[in-house]
Amino acid sequence: MATVEAAGVSKSYNGRTVLAKLDLAMTDGELICLLGPSGCGKTTLLRIIAGFVTPDAGRVLVAGTDVTALPASARRMGMVFQSYSLFPNMTARDNVRFGPRVGKVPLAEQHKRADRLLEMVGLASHAGKYPHQLSGGQQQRVALARALAVQPQVLLLDEPLSALDAKVRAQLRDEIRRIQRETGVTTVLVTHDQEEALSISDRVAVMNEGRLLQVATPSQIYREPADGFVARFIGAAAVLPGVTEDGKVRVGQIVLHAEAARQHAAGKQVDLFLRPEHVRLEQLNGHMPPDGVAADVGDTTFFGSLTRMRLTLADGQIIWADLPSEQAEQFKPGSRVLARWDAESPRVIPRG
């Protein structure tokens, strides 16, 4: 349990910059997600913290101590890998007690620790099984127990759920969160799945092209994305390029109202971000209110309780609306409807 800090960390491979002077500080006991598209440098950052990759510049500090020069085996960091990494020749229990074993912990204590951790991940009854006798989800649980068995200062999770199917993934996600809270170990989780990042983290660090774009709580990231990339990457949103007017954004010939446009000088090139859950639909009855816009209903996607509708505005721009499914049935594909939203809902972010 410790604070972790990456200070001015840079890395490039064959002239291609993977991390560009990146700074990230984590508080003790925090769970932080490194989120970004593949190739954004999130895995490289994790591997630098773990000690598998040496940074070209910068330092890694754990509890205030510089560990940049320490090999991975001396860093006391538990790690769970994306691919199944259990030792195939050992039972679940032997896998879990491997760390204490090479760390010369007395045998009785090794077994005690292994049994306690296997119980914590709900696999006490599977202790004697070999990895090939366990399901993917069970293997990752054992891997988690194994990582915790060294009583790590920091827990590193490299896309631990990406090889699992959706249901197991959600279960194990909640379990990781529970165990992380129980043990209070500072944890870095790498993922490209924004839903996973938002649901599990204390803070999310959104990365792109080797840079940190925003580090904030999940709700801040969702509600107040720092820039266009974050807004686009987190959650579904329509992105409409336009020009600010007074409390509005002109997109082509149509004018969409957005209170946030007032934050910028009139005539500025901006992107307007509109989340589907903010869009309401009404039947068109000849009268067009000033805050509404006409839209043609296109394809719909049924998500159970919600239905997502694709809407085409007058000059071909696309927005989406998420409606409760029973309400969505009133709006037939091909019909023209009235789309409205609260003026406070859209985000307006300068372009460029």
Place this chain on the structure above:
Amino acid sequence: MKRLGVGGWIILALAAVYFIGPLVLTVIFSLWEGRGHYGISAYVTLLQRPNIVRSLVVSVELALATCAALVVLLVPAMVFMNLYAPRLRPLFEFIAALPFVVPAIALVAGLSALFSGPEWLIGTPFYLVIPYFFLALPYAYRAIDVGIRAIDLTTLTEAGQSLGADMGQIIRLIVLPNLRTALVGSTLLTLAVVMGEFTFANVLLFHTFAVLINEVGQNAPTEAAALSTLSFLITWLAMAGVLLAGRRGGVQLSGAR
């Protein structure tokens, strides 16, 4: 499964005749006592020869020492190449294939010129472990390479490192046990190569089993046939033993169900 047709049976029978025929004939010849008599006198004389057990022991010892040298030198070298220098793979492949193209007699000449010491090594048959290492290299390399490709060496190594293990512990506790099947294969091939090797031992004047077979064959043909039969049995038993040892507690390398 489809049943074997007539054509299939014919091919199988031909293959069986081709492989088993010489063996059966050797056994029959080893039992021939002249003038239509058959018996085990060739075996009796053979086993009464003073140096038979000694030469057999020497060959088995050499085979085991060669296997050990391969495990100690080749496995770590291949592990490090795969982990840290995968670009060297073509070079490894090339070196591993070299013994196939260099004639044994050239190897002997080179070896004697190159190694003139230390005294404790060149005076003993264990000197032969050096050329035998190279003779067995192509087979052992192939077998171990297949084994290493079957496991996720990088992830297993990094997992070991993150748990605090050093490279020695990783190789001993993780890599070797998971290469068991590959090591069994490499041991079998090495055994077969070393047990039958004649040129080096003969040129360097060491009395191995193969040299003995040749010697016996020059003046006592039925005894030589008996010796071949015995050597076949011994090698076969050794291989069966290694196979069984490898299978017991063997590791399954399949992924998650």
